[in-house]
Amino acid sequence: MALFIIVPNIYSLDIYNGIVSEKIFVFIFLTAILLPLSLLRVSRCSVIEVNTFDVLAFLIVLGVLFNKVLRIDSSESNLEILELLTLLICYFVLRMMNGIAGYNYIHVAIVIAALLQCYMGIAQYRGAMQSLNSYASATGSFFNSGPYAGFLIASTPFSILVAFKGMTKNTLFENTWKRYIALGICYLLLFCILLIVPSLGSRASLIGLIAIFALIYRNDIKTYFFEGKYKKIILCLALALGVLSFSAVLYFKSGSTVGRAMILKNSFNMFLDSPVWGVGLGEFKNNYMLYQAEGFSRESLLNSKESADNVVYAFNDPLQFIVENGIIIGFVVLFWILGILKNNDHSDFFVLVSFLGAITILVFSLFSYVSDILPLKLLLLFYLTSLINVKSQLKWMIDICKVKKIIVPFTAILIVGTGTLLYFTVLYRQTFKVWEAAKKKYQYGFYAEAAANYKMLLSDLDENPRFLTEYGKCAYFLKDYDLSVQLLEKARSYTSNTVIETSLGDVYKALKRYSEAEQCYLLALKMRPHSFYNAYLLLDLSQSIGDVKKSKKYASIILDTPVKISSPAVKEIRNRAISIIDTKNN
Secondary structure (H helix, E strand, C coil): CHHHHHHHHCCCCCCCCHHHHHHHHHHHHHHHHHHHHHHHHHHCCCEEEEEHHHHHHHHHHHHHHHHHHCCCCCHHHHHHHHHHHHHHHHHHHHHCCCCHHHHHHHHHHHHHHHHHHHHHHHHHHHCCCCCCCCCCCCCCCCCCHHHHHHHHHHCCHHHHHHHHHCCCCCCCCCCHHHHHHHHHHHHHHHHHHHHHHHHHCCHHHHHHHHHHHHHHCHHHHHHHHHHCCCHHHHHHHHHHHHHHHHHHHHHHCHHHHHHHHHHHHHHHHHHHHCCCCCCCCCCHHHHHHHHHHHHHHHCCCHHHHHHCCCCCCCCCHHHHHHHHHHHHHHHHHHHHHHHHHCCCCCCCHHHHHHHHHHHHHHHHHCCCCHHHCHHHHHHHHHHHHHHHHCCCCCEEEEEHHHHHHHHHHHHHHHHHHHHHHHHHHHHHHHHHHHHHHHHHHHHCCCHHHHHHHHHHHCCCCCCCHHHHHHHHHHHHHCCCHHHHHHHHHHHHHHCCCHHHHHHHHHHHHHCCCHHHHHHHHHHHHHHCCCCHHHHHHHHHHHHHCCCHHHHHHHHHHHHHCCCCCCCHHHHHHHHHHHHHHHHHHC
């Protein structure tokens, strides 16, 4: 229970990216505690059950890791590797759990975790707690409102079935008072979600919720739409409502919709360049912006330009997975998931809950980035494992007495491996703590102190592009341009985005390497053509070197760029561009 309550609600502001990374660290610690307890339970059994899904799960993780280690990639995904290994361990821990009682408590734990998230969200709305995202009023313990809404919806199938479909005596607990307490918190969760989720503006979570009710009432829908007396009228009204809803989404969030279409197109182009093995685990965000820049250099799409930004997700997890891991591993995962979801007995309450939960998260993943949200991955793992545990086909029963000679060394290797995982996790967390301290000093302008901390971490994070970028920018402010160039060029060898390009351009400009500076600024502008700042950097550079023709060219680009959100900085940039155009005309 603790795993499903603590992991979604934990975060820290004292370590780097602590809203995400602290969840991973705590997840590793808790799973490492659960593993020996599960092994102890297995040692008391006479047989071990293994099936096809277990073998495929192991092969999938092995394939992803093997595909990753064969590449010379950034260490930024090291934390993702630790997380993946721990998810595999957690999978086998959950596979060792059987019986309705265990499912009861975990489902209730999920409801409690969602209730705590609701409490945090309400407190953030009322100003009693600070939102973890300055652009969103409520995010719970997540980094923005999208994952927050997704987690709340993914936690509801148990409560929805209890509330709308009733329950038998054995559905929750045999003990009456436990049953009524569980029933009460289920109703309370649904009430809180009705208060919070509509205000979060997450289209993906709304689609996930619709999927839950559509599956619950699929027989009724089939009767009314395809077998009833007025089936044609009802079907036409439903289609009209669907078209109207879709049109409303396109109209009110047209920029976001067009932008995501552009991301999907560029992501598909990335897949086509490496279809078999992909670009490697966690490498989508390190490669995407080059494809975005290339896309804009090939064609001029004004709406897409207005929606372009520094992109780190494909907003479609299946596509992002095959971009990173290739079509072979992608097909194995698809086969694994479809095999789990098909041929389930939906008359069984817990089977239906797990089926609805898994479908909800999978639907949400088509429009979001579940792969970067550990609590949602943990819920999906539990739902899928619950379905595997009730399947009877394709099982192998291993007699423990016959394999005792193998089990003892295997257990020892597993414990040593888990201990090693914990050791590196502790070291990694300490590194992230020092990194966050350095980042705060940098943000407050204490560059010398920040540089001392960054230097101390360089040996551990010398392949992490985020770290190298921060250290490089800090060195620039200390006027250590040679070190800054070295760090930023190394960061660019691992990833590419507008921050690295503009920072490197600034350093080249300070070193009077104007041609290289212009190339950096131009690439940044191709990545984000709507950015006034990127165009301004080119304008300022051309004026610095006295290139009148280019000054007028970049001033025209600034004036042709539509203003999405007006600000004093944008007004100042446009006024400077106007003055340059007026001067040249006179």
